[in-house]
Amino acid sequence: MSIFIDGNTSLVVQGITGRDGSFHTRQMIEYGTNVVAGVTPGKGGQVFDDRVPVFNTVSEAVEETGANASVIYVPAAFASSAIFEAADAGVDLIVCITEGVPVADMMTALPYVREKGARLIGPNCPGLIAPGIGKIGILPGQIVIPGPVGIVSRSGTLTYEVIFQLTREGIGQSTCVGIGGDPLIGTDFVDCLRAFEEDPDTRAVAMIGEIGGTDEQVAATFVRDEMSKPVVGFIAGQTAPPGRRMGHAGAIISGSEGTAAEKMAAFRECDIAVAERPADLVGLIESRL
């Protein structure tokens, strides 16, 4: 099993004819994801790569193909509009890969998505992959193997690094979710931890956080109070200076809040084993399986 994605997921790609959209659509199909439709306004009626029908709107795509999930590869200026459109069309899952979305746009999109009963992952995230089942987004398929470890992370390439090190030691993954590096995101650590707790095939979880905000502290309390499965953690940015944004819009230490030390202490207080280096996660996970 897996979380958020399974054998019944059928995907519509918003921005399928763009540079990123077309490249990653091919990668997702190659990995076995059921891509049933694409959307590019003005290109309705075309067929992408002789196999995926393209529509002008997400609603049409959903009506014609029964798509129940959407992935968004449109430029930042149009990303929130694409999120609204997907929610309106009634898909259950929306994954927004686009980076650079203004926070003010997410401020209105997030409550809308919730009212429509959809789950949004991202924005500014690599998406998710369930080894052997499918992937939505840009996570590289060749580094994962099926197994019992759930991975949830705010990063992109750091997540790949951790997956890679686990896979190298023969430890597989149930689902890997990149929740995104922005301050306002649709799915947080707690949402993923809850899903992993309920997933029968996940036996342990690796949580990869970074500086900025208090999501990791909230997640730590959730692990202590609500989870039976072991969770191990890593926090990036132990050497980051306060007041400087470290690439991700969300990775900034403001005042005394959001430091790596504070997050690592919160993990330890809640019985979450903390890795000093990404490589240490492997041993911590292995001893808990």
Added chain:
Amino acid sequence: MNIHEYQAKEILRAHGVPVPPGEVATTPDEAERIAAGYGGMVVVKAQVHAGGRGKAGGVKLANDAAEAREQAEAILGMQIKELTVEKVLITPAEDIDTEAYLGIVMDRGSQSDVIMVSSEGGIDIEEVAATNPDAIQKMAVDARYGLLPHQASALAYGLYSEPKLARQAARIIAQLYDAYRAAGCTLAEINPLIATPAGEVKAIDAKMNIDDNALFRIPDVEAMRDESAEDPAERKAREAGLSYIQLDGDVGCCVNGAGLAMATMDLVKHYGGEPANFLDIGGSSNPDKVVTAFEIITSDPNVKSILFNIFGGITRCDDVANGIVEATRRIDLKLPIAIRLTGTNEDLAVEILKENGFEAMTDMDEVVKRAVELAAGPSS
């Protein structure tokens, strides 16, 4: 992006907030002329992207134009939190009866904009939050409806019991919210918001932080960027689409992805080294970006070794390898370099690097250890 007080005040004025007049001077002569124009007492205020300007001696009262000149002379060129003061704002001194705080901040936890008011103004709100949290009233705004009139009114009456003052404050709160939204802010503060003995409410200091991601649609705010307040290397990186922050160490780091870049810096420290910088080259492996990355890293005289840590997912390792080779052809590289490339087209990349005389590694810990050793020098 941060903007200066005088720029934030321009935005506030455009939204109707009562702000005393003010003009910017870059020389003592100008400061004197502006002060003479106002007549009477003025305040000379350092315009620099740092808090605590008052404590640092960057805000001074002047009784007349001659004194304003002296104060400007002292403040211009002064260092506040390692930033040089290039401009001062000259503004008439106001009679103050009470000082309050008014701010709006993007709150991650509630995923909404939160308005904060406190009758304890003129000091850092963080300080009030720590010592007297009950003195702060907060209200989350649902961005779909905007700030509703009764919300602004409730906050205003929390600040002032006098209706004449509260009505002005409610209007200012609504105007500040409009300015916050229009300028793409993640933070907008008026501190202090003053009431004068004559019963007027005014903003006499202002601070705004702008969401970088919103700048593309607010060119008039983007135009307020003060490049002189930005580190030259950081500016060069930004213009090339890279994300760079200089630190104090000697291991120059070049990584793809912000999370991996931070983790790499942490690992440098773990193995006894000190990172010289944060540098995220992003998803692109365009050789020009790699060249710029090299130029930026080598422009820091403290750097003693260069560390490349690339995890190829979307980024192709062979593209980065070609970029490294290209960069070392274009610039005369004297520093030792440790390279790690893993993932998409890794074999090809290792081959390209070997052909050009570089050693390539595939493990993150190994390459970091190597870079730390190289920075420590041949003796160790």
